[in-house]
Amino acid sequence: MKTSKLLTMLVFIFFITISSCELFEDDDGMEDEYTYELFTNPSDPTIVSITTPEGIRFSFFGTKDNDGVPETFQLITALYPGESEEYIININEDGTPGRIITPTGSTFELAPLGEKEYFLKVVSASGEIRLTTVFHIDSINQTTKTLANNENWENKDMQPRSLKPEALFYTKGPGRKDVQKSTSADKILIVNVTHCGYQLSDYTDAILTMTPLSGLAIKQAAKIVYQPGIFIFQLPDAEAQSTKIREICEKVGQLAWPVCIASNFTPESALCPLIKQLIDSKFSNSSEKNTILAVCDKAIDLLPTLCEIHDKVGLGAWCEVTAEIYLNPNPDQFQYQVEVFLGDGGAGKNIPLTNFDPNTGGTIDYDIAGVLDVISFITIPFDPNPGQGYVAEAEVICPSPTGTSVEISIVGSDGYTNSSTVSLTKPGVVSLNVPGGAENVKDVITVKAAGNKWETFIVF
Structure with a gap:
């Protein structure tokens, strides 16, 4: 009988991201800062994320082709600063915003019927409150038609949608083998990573980040892993990467047009008092x-904010600048690092790259420091019979480079004791040969190092 301790390595999601920050000047001369990221990995449903000067983060999700070019918007999430739960905006088949699902489960739906006439539907989380109304923005406090608790409202330009929020699932796109189809097979970066000198798990992944001094960045997952801890980055062909950026940005711009449906909807703050009035008249209790x-x-304000983003954030000019930067990468104008994650949810470890030229590639060796631990504690054989001798063995990682004293000891219920002490400066195995004991004798096996203790036992 025995217990064992294993080191768990985290499996990573890999992606390619381009990010930037733009400044736009308001009519009053004040500068507004929008931060946005363009996600180009085919397997990631995230297309673009934009953070407004007020700190609201909008993330657009949808489908992409095998090269990471977006095909449709399906969903937008909005996270207000200081909050942990998102508002979800479903996207209709025509690309316009549909139902807004709030963190409390209430839903709002706003759709234009004409230049200034809008349809509004509000439903509570349980469905107890259901309101539909049509209003004109020039007289928002006067409804032209109100149908409370009525699910049969129809208009020639619009049909009511289901009020039940659907579960949202995405089918992942192509696997790693389809990502980053580079035409420059001779340009690679090889990163050999160890953890306290210990070979990494088969499932550990790494991400290369290339950051120009202008603030734009591209993140690329390792395309090939030949063996644990050896990551091969296929550096993208400059011309192909530049062309891809332009193509993706152009498509994002096309998809963004239908998202703005409330450009004429200015007095958004007046709509909530109208909703309150309708609820008080029909569902006061x-x-x-x-x-x-x-x-x-917050729910109603999302659509005008999307229009503001649409009007102010022009991806076209930014993408052109980005494409030019990656078309002619200058090593002196970039910063490079590789990020590797170890442990279940642990923080990433950054490996800075110096004297690295993306036009030629290179090889980097790096060892990540860690915490002293025993990752394997076994007996050979696993469960010895009465009178059968065995070997107690423990594998130790992350000792001090200057030496860590490690003791392995045996204490038997029959009075037998034995121990051995070694000094480790790198990962290694400590062991002890133990003679067999009589039936039902229990041996407690202990490893001690740097104030830590690990135990297991066997019973003959």
């Missing part, structure tokens, strides 16, 4: 009234 009103302003 509902326990969900306050839940709806608590999220109303």
